[in-house]
Amino acid sequence: MLLTAFYIAVAAEAMTAALAAGRRNMDWFGVCLIACVTALGGGTMRDILLDHYPLVWVQNPYLLLLVCGSALATIPLARLVERLRWPFLLLDALGLVVFTVIGCNIGIEAGVHPIIVIVAGMVTGTAGGILRDVLCNDVPLIFQGELYATVSMVAGIIYYLGLIGGMPVDLMALVAIAAGFTLRVLALAFKWEMPKFVYDREMRK
Amino acid sequence: MLLTAFYIAVAAEAMTAALAAGRRNMDWFGVCLIACVTALGGGTMRDILLDHYPLVWVQNPYLLLLVCGSALATIPLARLVERLRWPFLLLDALGLVVFTVIGCNIGIEAGVHPIIVIVAGMVTGTAGGILRDVLCNDVPLIFQGELYATVSMVAGIIYYLGLIGGMPVDLMALVAIAAGFTLRVLALAFKWEMPKFVYDREMRK
Amino acid sequence: MLLTAFYIAVAAEAMTAALAAGRRNMDWFGVCLIACVTALGGGTMRDILLDHYPLVWVQNPYLLLLVCGSALATIPLARLVERLRWPFLLLDALGLVVFTVIGCNIGIEAGVHPIIVIVAGMVTGTAGGILRDVLCNDVPLIFQGELYATVSMVAGIIYYLGLIGGMPVDLMALVAIAAGFTLRVLALAFKWEMPKFVYDREMRK
Numbered sequence: 234m235l236l237t238a239f240y241i242a243v244a245a246e247a248m249t250a251a252l253a254a255g256r257r258n259m260d261w262f263g264v265c266l267i268a269c270v271t272a273l274g275g276g277t278m279r280d281i282l283l284d285h286y287p288l289v290w291v292q293n294p295y296l297l298l299l300v301c302g303s304a305l306a307t308i309p310l311a312r313l314v315e316r317l318r319w320p321f322l323l324l325d326a327l328g329l330v331v332f333t334v335i336g337c338n339i340g341i342e343a344g345v346h347p348i349i350v351i352v353a354g355m356v357t358g359t360a361g362g363i364l365r366d367v368l369c370n371d372v373p374l375i376f377q378g379e380l381y382a383t384v385s386m387v388a389g390i391i392y393y394l395g396l397i398g399g400m401p402v403d404l405m406a407l408v409a410i411a412a413g414f415t416l417r418v419l420a421l422a423f424k425w426e427m428p429k430f431v432y433d434r435e436m437r438k
Numbered sequence: 439m440l441l442t443a444f445y446i447a448v449a450a451e452a453m454t455a456a457l458a459a460g461r462r463n464m465d466w467f468g469v470c471l472i473a474c475v476t477a478l479g480g481g482t483m484r485d486i487l488l489d490h491y492p493l494v495w496v497q498n499p500y501l502l503l504l505v506c507g508s509a510l511a512t513i514p515l516a517r518l519v520e521r522l523r524w525p526f527l528l529l530d531a532l533g534l535v536v537f538t539v540i541g542c543n544i545g546i547e548a549g550v551h552p553i554i555v556i557v558a559g560m561v562t563g564t565a566g567g568i569l570r571d572v573l574c575n576d577v578p579l580i581f582q583g584e585l586y587a588t589v590s591m592v593a594g595i596i597y598y599l600g601l602i603g604g605m606p607v608d609l610m611a612l613v614a615i616a617a618g619f620t621l622r623v624l625a626l627a628f629k630w631e632m633p634k635f636v637y638d639r640e641m642r643k
Numbered sequence: 644m645l646l647t648a649f650y651i652a653v654a655a656e657a658m659t660a661a662l663a664a665g666r667r668n669m670d671w672f673g674v675c676l677i678a679c680v681t682a683l684g685g686g687t688m689r690d691i692l693l694d695h696y697p698l699v700w701v702q703n704p705y706l707l708l709l710v711c712g713s714a715l716a717t718i719p720l721a722r723l724v725e726r727l728r729w730p731f732l733l734l735d736a737l738g739l740v741v742f743t744v745i746g747c748n749i750g751i752e753a754g755v756h757p758i759i760v761i762v763a764g765m766v767t768g769t770a771g772g773i774l775r776d777v778l779c780n781d782v783p784l785i786f787q788g789e790l791y792a793t794v795s796m797v798a799g800i801i802y803y804l805g806l807i808g809g810m811p812v813d814l815m816a817l818v819a820i821a822a823g824f825t826l827r828v829l830a831l832a833f834k835w836e837m838p839k840f841v842y843d844r845e846m847r848k
Contacts, residue, residue, distance in 0.1 A: 254581070255637025262588060263581025264635050277487070282687070284696040286489040287550075294553035308635045345697075348704035363778070368568070370577045372780045376664070376673025383672060430674050430718045432665025459786070460842025467793060468786025469840050482692070491694040492755075499758035513840045573773070575782045 235406060239335060242328030243296065244303040246272040248314055249321055250365055251307035257369055261305065267365055268304035269297060275361035279336050279353050283343050322421060326384075330413035333358040333385045334406050337392050347393060354389035355382055378427050380420035388413030440611060444540060447533030448501065449508040451477040453519055454526055455570055456512035462574055466510065472570055473509035474502060480566035484541050484558050488548050527626060531589075535618035538563040538590045539611050542597050552598060559594035560587060583632050585625035593618030645816060649745060652738030653706065654713040656682040658724055659731055660775055661717035667779055671715065677775055678714035679707060685771035689746050689763050693753050732831060736794075740823035743768040743795045744816050747802050757803060764799035765792055788837050790830035798823030 250271035254264040273296065276289050290296045307314055314321065336357025340350035359375055359382050366373040375381050388409045395405035419425065455476035459469040478501065481494050495501045512519055519526065541562025545555035564580055564587050571578040580586050593614045600610035624630065660681035664674040683706065686699050700706045717724055724731065746767025750760035769785055769792050776783040785791050798819045805815035829835065 251635070252637060255635040257577055257581075258634050258636045259577075259581040260583045260632035260634045262632055263578070266581070266587075281486060281691060282698060283701065284489075284694075288487060291488065291550060291554050294551045294557075297553060297557065311635075311637050345701060346704045348707060349701050352704075352707065367572060367777060368578065370575065370780065372667055372669075373673070373778065376667075376669040376676070378670045381672075382676075427670035427672055429668050429670045430661070430665040430721075431668045432662055432721050456840070457842060460840040462782055462786075463839050463841045464782075464786040465788045465837035465839045467791075467837055468783070471786070471792075486691060493692060496693065496755055496759050499756045499762075502758060502762065516840075516842050572777060573783065575780065 234403075235331065235335065238327060238331045238410075240299065242324065242331050243272045244299060245321060245324035246328050246361065247300040247303040248307045249325060251304040252311060252314060253365060253369055254304075255308070255311060261308070264304050264308065265301040267368060268300050270368060271361045271365040272300045273297075273361065274364040275332055275357045275359060276336070278360040278364070279339060279356045282356065283339065283345065283349075283353060285339060285343055323418070326414050326417040326421070327410075329358045329381065329385055329417060330388045330410045332361075333388045333413065334392055334409055337389050341393075341396070347397075350393055351386060351389040354392070355385045358382075358385035358388075378429055380417065380425050380427060383427060384413050384417045384420065387416060439608075440536065440540065443532060443536045443615075445504065447529065447536050448477045449504060450526060450529035451533050451566065452505040452508035453512045454530060456509040457516060457519060458570060458574055459509075460513070460516060466513070469509050469513065470506040472573060473505050475573060476566045476570040477505045478502075478566065479569040480537055480562045480564060481541070483565040483569070484544060484561045487561065488544065488550065488554075488558060490544060490548055528623070531619050531622040531626070532615075534563045534586065534590055534622060535593045535615045537566075538593045538618065539597055539614055542594050546598075546601070552602075555598055556591060556594040559597070560590045563587075563590035563593075583634055585622065585630050585632060588632060589618050589622045589625065592621060644813075645741065645745065648737060648741045648820075650709065652734065652741050653682045654709060655731060655734035656738050656771065657710040657713035658717045659735060661714040662721060662724060663775060663779055664714075665718070665721060671718070674714050674718065675711040677778060678710050680778060681771045681775040682710045683707075683771065684774040685742055685767045685769060686746070688770040688774070689749060689766045692766065693749065693755065693759075693763060695749060695753055733828070736824050736827035736831070737820075739768045739791065739795055739827060740798045740820045742771075743798045743823065744802055744819055747799050751803075751806070757807075760803055761796060761799040764802070765795045768792075768795035768798075788839055790827065790835050790837060793837060794823050794827045794830065797826060 247268035250268040251264050254267040259267065273290050280286065280288050333354040337350050337354040339357070340353030345353070362375055363373045366375070391412050392405050392409035395408060396402065452473040455473040456469050459472040464472065478495050485491065485493050538559040542555050542559040544562070545558030550558070567580055568578045596617050597610050597614035600613060601607065657678040660678040661674050664677040669677065683700050690696065690698050743764040746764040747760050749767070750763030755763070772785055773783045776785075801822050802815050802819035805818060806812065
């Protein structure tokens, strides 16, 4: 189940990333690269930070084909994808929490400290979007107040606490994904935002 | 032969990177760092992704001196280098295909899937330029339509198919470099471009 | 002593990074992430380049709490921190040289070439600030002429030459830190700058 959700989420991330690339008038290669970085960059960064090799897409290169195929298929379907805004926001929310749970699992396997387990989940869930924004030359969207990384952290903590408490892995994955997904959808619906730190003085070093 | 071409290409990449740094009024240290990232960043990224250590320039630190020396020598020679625009475009094209073949070799040695062999070649050939543009705060030039990554992919595929077909390594390296180089030069001469994905609706998540 | 200075420098880097995030109106999560990248990114990049695992903050996750705590504490104290401009510049200078010496030590332990030992020190001292500026979508500040990377290089060379010359490690750490710190403060006081490479012709490939 987690694996199916993973593939769906990867394809959905690739498609929204392709739209971001299209808004910057990138060529087809740029579209594929932005899609790969967005959909697979979080897991790649987590594995590099934890020294966990081989990387997921090196071991399973068909993931690259799935990502590039989804991204290129988005080009003729851009108008359609845009009209499907809500389904894609839901798929993106699903991806965020599924990636988080998978990342926590890798952290647990690697035997790291609980704090790093949660961080591994958050990196997996959010780093792809940050890398996408850096390559597209934006200040990362994720820092602009949306409840996104917070959702990843909450889902990771629920999952990890459940496992420590002796709950079965499958159940806790389901619970964490459901809780995180609900929180993300509520945040979208009610426009919940993280408080911002607005500081307008210049203090250049 | 591949090694000589590699050193020439590294020096040429360092010199064009120095010009890019100069256009942003960077100091001498910035010039050296942009040159290192551009000339050695592709191989470094490939090695990190494939867990292939030690990195080329850690094992052979004189590469850093070659890169920084070439970059700093560009400063008094900037006008001259600019007039040598075509020679540098040719050296850059040579570098792209030489880096690609070297990257494919590393992938083959590491025993990865054929798709990843080609990706290793493409990362080696193109990631340095992408990192340079990120550090210079540009949307990467490589995504703007030029046949650049495509050339790297084609050269890598020719090289790998030849090796699978039992051709001698040296011959195939020569064939792939010649084919890729010709394709790149033709693309420059006739302004061949990748199709772009232009999408101007705002769909911010 | 080195360890105490390290913790103080990490906290100081986190606080100045938080101000940089605040100038871009980031949310609290963005503030924490920019602080982590700035304070711990240099060491992380060095360890990835040298294949030196586990990363410092993976092994000692309380560093993350120190960084995020310092960054969040900066939000209500922003005006105060701004008035403490000079103390923070001094702490930043201390951090630069302390990070450099620690980075050189890791390089020496890893048994790399002397050039790479100095590079390991420079990466540790300066890469965090470069990553901060990339995430904040600036051309990195460090390339704009300040004597910053140069200070790191000088401190690293003094430290390494002393060790080769048979001096005790503790003494050389103290000497290198004092010399680098003094150089940085003098550079700040007298506005010493690296020469810049200003090149305004367009030569797009």
